[in-house]
Amino acid sequence: MKKQIIISLTFQNNQAEDAMHFYISLFKNSKIINVQRWGKHTPIEEGRIMQATFEPDGIFFMFSDSHPIHDWNFTPAVSNYIE
Known part of the structure; x- marks a missing residue:
């Protein structure tokens, strides 16, 4: 993978896996690169996702399941990961 800024989203309640497969299903030329x-x-x-990297149609994303349970259902912010 070339170096770039990657959008990173955090989920709870084991939703990272479902979200990743949902994004992959929406875009042609999509692939899962790595799942830890x-x-x-x-x-x-x-078995929950520590970190998953995938590419829906040329845009890299990272998803993870948060280990603490928060008051929010989905992260109220977007993180950018710079390799």
């Missing part, structure tokens, strides 16, 4: 999952003995349920 939480393992055993971590602060979040095993």
Whole structure:
């Protein structure tokens, strides 16, 4: 992956996986690049997304499941990850 700014979104309640597949289904030429999952003995349920990188039609995104449960359902902000 070339170096660039990547939009990073945080989800709760195991919604990162569903959101990622939803975005992939909307755009042609989309692909999942990498998925890292939480393992055993971590602060979040095993198998949830620690970090996923995917590309819906040429735009890179990172998604993750937040391990603390917040008062909000979806992140009230967007983070930009610079490699």
